Structure formats: C-alpha cells, structure tokens
Amino acid sequence: MRWSDLPNVSCSVARAMSVVGDRWTMLVLRDLFLGVRRFEDFERRLGIARPVLSQRLKKLVEEDVLNKVRYEERPARYEYRLTQKGKDLYPVVMALRAWGDEHMPTGDGPPVVTRHRACGHVVTPKLCCPxxxxxxxxxxxxxxxxxGAHEIAHQPASRRSA
Incomplete structure (x- = not known):
C-alpha cells in the first residue's frame, strides 16, 4: 500500500494517518494545544523549515483540522485555530505524550504535566469503558x-501463542 492510498482505505487508523501521520504534523498539533497560533511561533519553537511548516499547516486547513484566521490587515497576517475536528485530536496527542513519558523518559520526569482547571489535579490519560x-x-x-467494514476486515488475524 502506498501512502497516497491511505485516505481511501477501509481502515479508520489508515485514513487518520493520512492527515496527521507525520512527525511535524503531530508536533504542530502539540503546540496548538499548548496555545501556539502563529506561523513564526511554530517555526521558532519547532526549528522547522518554512516550506515544510507551510505545507503541514495548509494540509491541516484543507482537512478542516484548522482554520486560518486573519489577525492583521497590513500586512496580512494569519493565525491558526483548531476546529472541532482538530480539538477532537486532543486525546490522541495526550495519549502519545503519556506514552512518551512512560517509555522514553528523560530521567528528570515529564517535561509537561496537565492540570485539570476545575479540580486542580494532574491528569494522565486512561482509556475506560464508557x-x-x-x-x-x-x-x-x-x-x-x-x-463500514469490507471483506478483509471480517477475516480474523492469525494468533500466535505467547
């Protein structure tokens, strides 16, 4: 399967990866959830090449993950804001951060913790049955x-004993 085929595959993970599945896009999303909105701020924080950043932001706008909003008329300057579709990626980014904290620690503890404003407690994501x-x-x-499954999805994966 080629990367360009992912948006048409009968797999929700593959289709999602076609939108957010590269390292720069995930880091842009991380920064958006930390409050970064402007091109120059992304560029400075990430150390990313301007053309690469421009391409990633353009794709996120095309996929309705972000809105590009003008904040200055002359010269025309824009900032990027998460749409509802983009905000719905928060648990994904939080889960990746928690995985990194657990399995790729720096030795000094997590570089970022998140605190629930309502109760003041630090939150670590946990998947629970609703x-x-x-x-x-x-x-x-x-x-x-x-x-929405196609025939291949109906075939169970072979299992090996552990």
Missing amino acids: ECGEPVQAKDMEALPGP
Missing part, C-alpha cells in the same frame, strides 16, 4: 466488523 467505567487494555477488547 458503560462500566473500568480501565481497558488491548487484551480486554474484541474487534468486530463495523458497518
């Missing part, structure tokens, strides 16, 4: 064909 509230892991889950 019905019973129990934490879930891959071993607790069963993948079933959904209404």
Whole structure:
C-alpha cells in the first residue's frame, strides 16, 4: 500500500494517518494545544523549515483540522485555530505524550504535566469503558466488523501463542 492510498482505505487508523501521520504534523498539533497560533511561533519553537511548516499547516486547513484566521490587515497576517475536528485530536496527542513519558523518559520526569482547571489535579490519560467505567487494555477488547467494514476486515488475524 502506498501512502497516497491511505485516505481511501477501509481502515479508520489508515485514513487518520493520512492527515496527521507525520512527525511535524503531530508536533504542530502539540503546540496548538499548548496555545501556539502563529506561523513564526511554530517555526521558532519547532526549528522547522518554512516550506515544510507551510505545507503541514495548509494540509491541516484543507482537512478542516484548522482554520486560518486573519489577525492583521497590513500586512496580512494569519493565525491558526483548531476546529472541532482538530480539538477532537486532543486525546490522541495526550495519549502519545503519556506514552512518551512512560517509555522514553528523560530521567528528570515529564517535561509537561496537565492540570485539570476545575479540580486542580494532574491528569494522565486512561482509556475506560464508557458503560462500566473500568480501565481497558488491548487484551480486554474484541474487534468486530463495523458497518463500514469490507471483506478483509471480517477475516480474523492469525494468533500466535505467547
């Protein structure tokens, strides 16, 4: 499968990766959730080449993850704001951050922690069942064909004993 085929694949992960699946895009999203909005600020914080940053922001706007909003008339200057589709990526970015904190630590502890404004507690993402509230892991889950599945999705993956 080629990268350009991902948007048309019958797999939600593959289609999502076609939008956010490169390192620069994920770091741009991280910075957006930290409050960065302007091109020059992304460029400075990330050390990214202008053409690469421009391309990533343009794709996120085309995919309705961001809105490009003018904040100055002369010269015309823009900032980038998350749409609802973009805001819905927050749990993804938080989960990646938590994974990095756990499996790729610096030795000094997490570089960023997030505190819930309402209660003041530090939050670490945890996947829970919305019905019973129990934490879930891959071993607790069963993948079933959904209404949009194609034939290959109906075929179970072969299992090896551990």
